[in-house]
Amino acid sequence: MPRYSVWGVTGMPEIDAGDDLVALIADAVQTSIAEDSDAFLRDGDILVITSKIISKAEGMQVPAADREKAIAMDTVRVVAERIHPGGVTQIVETRHGLVMAAAGIDTSNVPDGLALRLPEDPDRSARALCEGLRQHFGVSLGIIVTDTFGRPWRVGQTDVAIGAAGIIVTDDLRGGVDANGRPLNVTITVLADELAGAADLVKGKASGIPVAVVRGLGKLVTDIDAPGARTLTRVGDDDMFRFGSAEAYQLGYDAAQAERAQIPAKRVTQD
Numbered sequence: 001m002p003r004y005s006v007w008g009v010t011g012m013p014e015i016d017a018g019d020d021l022v023a024l025i026a027d028a029v030q031t032s033i034a035e036d037s038d039a040f041l042r043d044g045d046i047l048v049i050t051s052k053i054i055s056k057a058e059g060m061q062v063p064a065a066d067r068e069k070a071i072a073m074d075t076v077r078v079v080a081e082r083i084h085p086g087g088v089t090q091i092v093e094t095r096h097g098l099v100m101a102a103a104g105i106d107t108s109n110v111p112d113g114l115a116l117r118l119p120e121d122p123d124r125s126a127r128a129l130c131e132g133l134r135q136h137f138g139v140s141l142g143i144i145v146t147d148t149f150g151r152p153w154r155v156g157q158t159d160v161a162i163g164a165a166g167i168i169v170t171d172d173l174r175g176g177v178d179a180n181g182r183p184l185n186v187t188i189t190v191l192a193d194e195l196a197g198a199a200d201l202v203k204g205k206a207s208g209i210p211v212a213v214v215r216g217l218g219k220l221v222t223d224i225d226a227p228g229a230r231t232l233t234r235v236g237d238d239d240m241f242r243f244g245s246a247e248a249y250q251l252g253y254d255a256a257q258a259e260r261a262q263i264p265a266k267r268v269t270q271d
Contacts, residue, residue: 003216004214004215004216004217005214005215005216006198006199006201006202006212006213006214006215007039007202007212007213008202008203008207008209008211008212009025009028009029009032009039009047009209009211009212009213010028010032010209011027011028011031011032012024012025012028012053012208012209012210012211015053015056015057016056016057017056017057017058017059017061018057018059019056019057020057021053021054021057021129022128022129022132022133022136025047025049025129025133025211026133026136026137028211029041029137029213039213040137041133041137041139041141041213042139042215043139043140043141043218043221044140044141044215044216044217044218044219044221045139045141045142045213045214045215045218045221046141046142046143046144046167046195046213046214046215046217046220046221047129047133047141047142047143047144047211047212047213047214048144048146048195048196048199048200048203048211048212048213048214049126049129049143049144049145049146049210049211050145050146050147050203050210050211051104051118051119051122051145051146051147051162051163052109052110052116052210053210053211054119054122054125054129054145054163055116055117055118055119056110056116058119058120058125060116060117060118060119060120061110061114061115061116061117062105062114062115062116062117063113063114063115064107064112064113064114064115066115067102067105067107067115070103070105070115070117071090071092071102071103071105074092074094074095074103074104074105074117074118075090075092075093075094075095075103076092076093076094076095077092077093078090078091078092079091079092079093079099089101089102090102094118096118096121096122096162096230097230097233097235098118098147098162098233100147100149100150101150103117103118104117104118104147104162105117105118108205109205109206118147118162119145119162119163121163122145122162122163122228122229122230123145123163123164123165123228123229123230124163125145125163126143126144126145126163126164126165126166126228126229127143127165127166127224127225127228129143129145129165130142130143130165130166130224131165131224134166134224140166140221141166141221142164142165142166142167142220142221142222143163143164143165143166143167144161144163144164144167144192144195144196144199144229145161145162145163145164145229146159146160146161146162146196146199146200147159147160147162148160148205158196158197158200159196159197159199159200159203160192160193160196160197161190161192161193161195161196161229161232162229163228163229164192164228164229165224165225165226165228166221166222166223166224166226167191167192167220167221167222167226168191168220168221168222168226169190169191169192169226169227169228169229169231169232170188170189170190170191170192170231170232171188171189171191172188173187173188173189174187174188190232191220192229192232193232195214195217198214199212199214200212
């Protein structure tokens with residue numbers, strides 16, 4: 001019977017800039033074994049880690065007063081914005097290629113007076129953690145780094161993968177058939193995002209549990225240098241919503257004007 005299990009790793013301390021996350025995660029796992037001997041990491045386990053503790057360890061804290069400046073610094077394109085009584089909400093594309101609110105910079109779960117940027121390179125951070133934890137425990141495991149996203153046309157937020165290492169991030173079913181024998185032409189299952197959402201059910205936003213373990217999906221664990229979460233971003237022509245309505249209108253108008261300019265003017269003759 002297909003099954004997998006997920007549990008949160010308790011006992012992680014508050015993280016400060018420069019902290020050794022490999023050592024701290026290893027200590028928390030080791031402590032949890034005293035309560036549950038089955039919690040010792042095995043080959044094929046996947047650790048799902050909240051990006052906030054990585055950002056803290058990497059020193060990505062900024063004064064809360066400089067939050068807007070930090071958002072601008074991490075933004076390469078404003079996708080949409082809306083003015084509301086509380087201010088302006090911006091959906092932006094970050095330097096990581098992510099499209100999210102306020103470039104992922106917020107003040108939740110950080111000390112008063114500070115805001116937190118995303119990790120400099122989430123895939124690189126995931127690889128470092130994967131390598132360090134594999135060496136420490138002597139097992140082959142995968143790492144997913146998560147952050148919280150809102151989704152167009154859906155209420156609320158969910159966790160998704162913004163970094164990954166040692167794990168297969170997608171299952172490309174194109175070219176296969178479904179249970180009824182019909183061809184699958186567009187289906188690509190984003191395994192890393194599904195695991196991020198599952199792990200968040202035991203981590204939560206206010207429980208103080210930033211790390212979870214997924215067991216039973218060892219078939220997804222692979223080489224550390226496998227493609228990371230950056231490969232999940234739609235770019236170029238694959239991004240159907242790259243332009244806002246005003247930009248799309250202007251582009252359409254400009255294209256029509258250019259096409260019109262290439263049509264030879266008709267000569268009007270009189271009898």
